[in-house]
Amino acid sequence: MQKMIMIIGAGILQLPAIKIAKEMGLYTVVTDYNKNAIGLKYADYPIIMSTRDVDGTVRVAKEFNKVRKIDGVITVGTDASLTVAAVQHALDLPGNRIDVAEATTNKIKMRKRLKEHSIPQPEFYSCWSYDDVQEASNKLGFPFVIKPADNMGARGVMKIEKSEVIRFAYERAKSASPRGEIIAESFMDGPELSIDALVWKGKIYITGVADRIIEFPPYFVETGHIMPTNLPIEQVKNALKVFKNAVRALGIEIGAAKGDIKVTSEGAKVGEIASRLSGGFMSAYTYPYSTGVNLIRAAINIALGLPPGDLTEKFHRVSVERAIIPGSGTVKRIEGVEDALSINGVKNVFVTCNIGDTVHIPTSNVEKCGNVIAVADTREEALHSANLGVKTVRIVLSDEGELNDGLLRKNALLKLSGICSVCRNCDGNECAGWLPGIGSKGDGSAFRRNITVLKNYGILSSSLTKIDNINTGTDLFGIPLDVPVVVAPISNMKRNFQSIFDEREYNKIVLKGAKKAGTIASISQMEYSMDEAVDYIIDPLKEIYGHGIPFFNPAFGETTTLKNIEKCFELGVKLCGLTIDLKSTDMDSLIDDKWLARIIRESPLPLIVKGIINPKDAVKLVDAGVKGVVFSNRGGRILQSYPSGLETMQKIIDKIKTETLVIVDGGFRSGEDIFKGIALGADLVMIGRPIFIAAAGSEIDGVSFRLNRIKEEFREVMRVTGCKILSEISKDKIIKF
Template sequence: MAPKTIMVIGAGILQLPAIQIAKQMGLITMVTDMNPRAIGMKYADIPVVVSTRDVDGTVRAARSYATHRKIEGVITVGTDASRTVAAFANALGLPGNKFEDAEASTNKIKMRRRFQEFNVPSPNFRSVWTLQDAFQAATELGSWPLVMKPSDNMGARGVMRIDSKENIPEAFHRAKEASPSGELIIEEFMDGPELSIDALIWDGNITFAGIADRVIGFEPFFVEIGHTMPSALPQEMIDDACDVMKRGIDALGLTIGAAKGDIKVTSKGAMIGELASRLSGGFMSSHTFPLSTGISSIKAALEIAMGMPPTETEPRFQKVAVERAVFCEPGQVRGITGIDAAQKVKGVADVVVHIRPGDYVHQPTCNLDKPMNVITVADTREEAVRLNDQAREMITIEIGKPVKLTHKILHDNARKLFGLVCRVCDVCDGKDCPAGVPGMGAVGTGASFRANIEALEQYKINVRSIHDVKEADTSCELFGASLSCPVLAAPITGMNLNLGGALPEEEYARIVTSGCKKAGSLGTVGDGALPKMYHAGLSAIAECGGFGVPIFKPRADFEAIKERIEASARVGCLAVGMDVDAAAFLTMDLMQQPVETKSVGQLREIIELTDLPFVIKGVMTVWDAVAAIEAGAAAIVVSNHGGRVLDNMPGALHVLPDIVSVAKGKVKVLVDGGIRSGADVLKCLALGADAVLIGRPIAVAALGGGIEGVEFYINSIRKELQNSMILTGCRTIEDIRPDVVCKV
C-alpha cells in the first residue's frame, strides 16, 4: 500500500515535532511555510513555500498536488493557522472543522461573541479600531485594570495591561502595530492563576491531553516565563477549568481535531482567556506533555487529522515536566557559555537555543522575545523545578559589543528577524524583492525602486591617481551640526506593517539614532501610519540629546502637524521635515490616516510654525524644488521614496542634476534612493548633493547588529567614501566636482 500524505501547516520549531512524528508514522509530509529556510522545511518530503496565513495560496498548492497524489489530512501545531487548516480541509473534503468555526477560534472578537452567545464565562470586552474607540470602551467597561490586545495575533504580541486612562495610548499603539488587520480588543483583566490546557476532539468526545500551570511575568506585558506539567491546583479548580473549556469548544462549534485553552481560575470561577482549534505551542504539546505522561498528543492529533481514532490517550506514567525561559539583559550577544554543562544536568530533557553571537536581544514584551528555553523532568515537582533552576544558572549570555562585526554577520542576523519580508540580498537593488507595500519592497512592478539603482549605474567614476592627496576628510556641516560624513539614515517606520514586527517601534528608532550618533552621523525618524507613532522617533532623538531629524507625513489635519512640529522643538531636534510625496501613501490609507498634497501657501504656513530648519522630502522635479524654496524650506531631499509611493518614476539621480541647477546655494540638497556604497555617495556629491540618506541597508544593519550594527555600517560607507575621494584626488567634500564622474 502506498504511504498516505498529510499537509502540515508551518515549518517552525514548534511544528517540527509534528513533521517528525508524521514521518515516523510512515506518512508523506507536505509542509508549508513562507520561509524556505525554516527548520521544518529540511525534514519535509514536499516543502511548499507559502505563508501559513495565505489561505488561498495554500488551497491552490494542495489542489495542484492532489491531481497526482491524494492528500488525506491537514494539521497545524503551535501557531494560529487554524483558518488555513479548515479552508484546506473543507476544499479537499478532509476531516476538519468548518471555516467559520476555525475563524472564530482565531479572531478574538468573534470568539468572545460566541462565548457571549452561549453564556461561556469570559471577560467583558469591546472591539476597538481607533484610539477614540479605546477611550470609549474603557469608559463603558467601567473598571480597572483592563487589557488591550490585537484581535488576530498570538504569542502575547501587542498585549498590554492598562491600569489607567494614561496607559491607553501606549497600549493602543502596541496592539495596533501587532495586528495584521488593525482590529483590536479591550477587555476586563482576569485575576488568579492561569492554566494551559490541551484537548483532543473525536467522535463527540473531548479528551484532555495536558493541563499545565503557566507562569506569566514582565508586567504590564504578558510574557510566559514557563509552565509546569501537570498542574498543582486543587482538583476542583481544574475540573471547573475543564468544564468551562468544554463549553467553549461547543460554543465555537469545534467537532474534530484539537483545542488549546488559556484558562484563568479567577475569584469568580474559571474563565476563558483564549481558545484555539489546535494543540498548544510553547513546548507543551511537543515536550512537556510526552515527558510527563509517556504519550504524544501530537501523534493522537495526527491520527485524528487522518480520519482515524487516536490510539493512545491514557498516560503510561506520571512525572513532572518543567519548561522555563532563560533571560538576559537587552543588547547584542557577544557569547554564550554553559549550554553543554546545562545539558548534562540530570533530568534536563532539552535546552532550546534561539540566539547566537551577534544577535540582538530585546527587553521581553511577548513570547517571541525569549533567548532560550530549558526543559526538565523528574518524579516530583520540587525536583523538576530545582533541576531547571540549576541548569539555567549554568548558562551565561554575555552582552556587549562583538569582537568584530562583518556585513555577513549583519545580513545573517537580519534574515532571521525579517523572514520573507526581506530576503536581505547581498545587493539591495529591488530585482529579487519579495515584498511590496506594506513591506520592504516597492509599489507595483518595483520599477521606481530599480530606477534608483539604474540611475546610479549610469555614472562612472573618473579615477585620478597622480596627485598629492594622501588622506581624505569626509566631514561636513549640516543643520548646524558637524558630521563625520554626509551620510544620514533615512526615516523608516511601521515595524509591524513593513518589517514583519522584527523590532518594536521605539527600539528601532533608538537603535538607528544612537548608532548614527556614535558614527558621527544623523538619524532621521519617520511619522508613520499610526497617529502617535511619531512619539517613538522623538523619544529616540531626545535620548540622543536632540541629535536627529523627524520627517512627518503631509497629514490633512493641520493641528496634527502643528502638534508634531512643536513636540520636535521641545525635544531640541536639529531640524524637522515633511515627506510631501506621501500624500497618497498606501499604508496611510490602510490605517485611515488622511493625508493630502500641500500648496506653497500651506507649506509656508507649516514652516512658519517653527524656527527649526525645515526639510521637504520627496522632491523629484524642478518645479517642486522651486516651490519648496518659495515656501521657505532650508533643505530638500531628492527622493522617489524608495519606489514606495508610485510606480514608473525616474530614479533620484536621473533628476538630481536639473534640481541642483535651480536649488544649489539656496537650500541644502540631499538625495536618497539606491545608495549602497561610498562610491555611490561620491557620485551623488559630484552631481551637486550636499548629503545622502540610506534606508533599507540601515534597517538591515539595525536588525542585524543593533546600535553597533548601524555604527559599523555608517563607518563602512564613510571609509569607502574616503577611499573613493583619495582615488579621485579630493581632499575634502568641497573638492568633489562634477568632473569626478562621467555619464555613460
C-alpha cells in the first residue's frame, strides 16, 4: 500500500519536501496555519493547522491516522521539531524523544544541556525580566547578545554594545518570544558555518558545510550562504567535532540536525543546534546543486524508518544563495525575474513580497524580499552569477502613489502663502530676517553658512568597488532606522507659522510620517510659552506607541522636566531630548551643567541635548552624563554670526565621539548632504525645514515621501562611492574644495 508522510509546514522552504515526497510515490498530508501557503496546493491532504500548535496537530494527526495510516512525520526549515516529535510519539513512529525536541527548540534548554556536557559555547543567562537582563549585562560585559529563547529566523535577536540600548533590545526580544523567555549571552566574533547532518542508528552523516553571510548589525540578518565553506580545513574539522559532540549531547539519535557554529579566536563554539534540516534554501537547493545528493529524499526515508540511502557526493560544485533587499517603501512593480533566470548559473529566483506590500530594511531573516540561487564550478563564478541575479531583479518601490515633487511644492505654496516662499533652492536668502517665522536672524548669514559649509565638500566615487545589498540603515539606542536621518523638532506654530497647524496636529504628522518612512521624528516643547502642560507632545506619542524623540526645555525646572520625561517613559519612549540653546528672561530657572547633571542622573531615559554651538559646552555636557549631542545653530535663528553646527562638530568630535551619540543639524537637504555629514563624523543628521514644507504639502504622506526620496538619494551616493554599510563612509570619501 502507498505510504503516507506527514509534513509540518507548507511554506516556500517546505515545498521541495512535498514535491520530493510525491516523486517518491508517497501520499502527503500537510499542515499550515496559512490557507494560502503554496505547499497546500501540492498536498494530497491539506490541513489548516499552525506548525506551533502541538496539541492541535497531534489531535488532527490521530484523527487522520484512524482513516489513513501515517507512516512518518517530518519538517524542513522551520522550528516545528517539538510538533514533529509529539506526533511521532503519539503515533509510535520513528523519531526523537520529546525532551530532545524541547532542548533543540528552546535556546535556554539547549544551552543548559550543552553546558552539562562541556560543549564549547558562549556564557549565557536565562532572563525573564528587564532586571534579569541588566544583571546579565553586568556579568557578560559589552558587547553581548539578547535573543528570545523560543523563536527562529533571528527574530528579536540583537547585539548590545552599550547600556542605553538594553531596554529597547529587551522589549524587542520579549515581544518576539511566544512565552516571554529571553536568553542573554556573550557575543561571539568570527566567521559562522551552517552545518546540516542526518542521523541514522547513532551515526552522524555530515551533509553540507556552508559559509553564512550575516549582515545588518546590530541585528543578525542572513543575507546568503556559500556552499561549500572556504575556511581552512583545520577550522572546519574543529567545527565539525564541536557540532557532532553537541548533537550527541542533545540526544539527537535519528532524523536530521542543523547547526550554526561560530569559529572564534578561542575555537569553534555552538551558536545553535536544531533537530531538523536547515532553512535558508541549503538542504533543498544549494547542497543538492553542489553535490548531487538529494538530502530531503534521504531525510524522508529516515522519517519512514528506512536507511537514508546513498549519500555519496556525485560532484563538487559551488552554490550560492543571496538575499534580495531593495530598501524601504511600498512595492510598486516587480521586474527582471525572467532576465535573472536567464543568467548563466542562476538556478532559482524567489520573490517573497507582493505588489502593494510595505517593506523595510530587514532586522530579521523573515523580512527579506526574495532570494537568488546560483551554481558554478568555482566560488568566484557562483558569486558573480548570484550577485548579478540579485541586481537584475528589480523590486521598484514607490512611497506615496502619485505624489511627486511638483505636486508637493504646489500644495505647500498654497498652504504656506505669506509664511514661506517654498524656494526650489532652500538657501535662506528669500526668508532672511523673517522672525517670527520660518526665516533666520538678521541678514540670514548663519542660515546660509549651513548651506555653504556643506557645498564646500565634494564626493569621491569609487568605480572599482563592487557592492550588493547596500544597507542605509542604522540604529538609535537600538531603535532601527532605515536611514541615518532624524526629523528635527519644530514648534511654536502660532507664533511662527500663523497656526497653519496646531502643535498637536503637526506633531502627529511628523511622528507618523517619519515612522512610515522607517525613521523617527523629534517633537518639541514650545519655548515661548509659560504653559507647563505638554499634552500636545504626550498625546501624539501615545498614538504611535512612543516612537519619537520628545524635546523638553529644562528652564521650566527640574521637577517639571523630570515629570515630563517620566510620562514619556511610561509611553514606551526610548530617549528624550533637552533644548538648552535658548534662554528666556521670562523664566526664573537658570540652566547650567551642574543643574542639568541632576536631571540627567535621575532621568529614567537616556538624554540627548540639542543646540550646542560652543565646543566647551559639548565637553561639559558629556562630562555631566548626556548620551548624545545635537550640534546646531538653530537655522541661524539666534545670532546671525553663529558658525554652522557642522563646523562646531568638527572642532570637538574627536574628544567626545567614543561614547557619545553625535547628531548634526543645519542645511541638510539631500542624500548627498547626509553622506557628507556622516563622512565628517556624525552618527545621525537632523532635517527640519524641508520636512515642515513636506508636511504642509501633503501631511503624513508628504513627510514620508520626502524622507524616502532622501533615503534613495543617500543609497545612490553609497553605491557610487562603494560604501555598503554606514561604517564604511569615511572622510576619505569626500574632498574639501
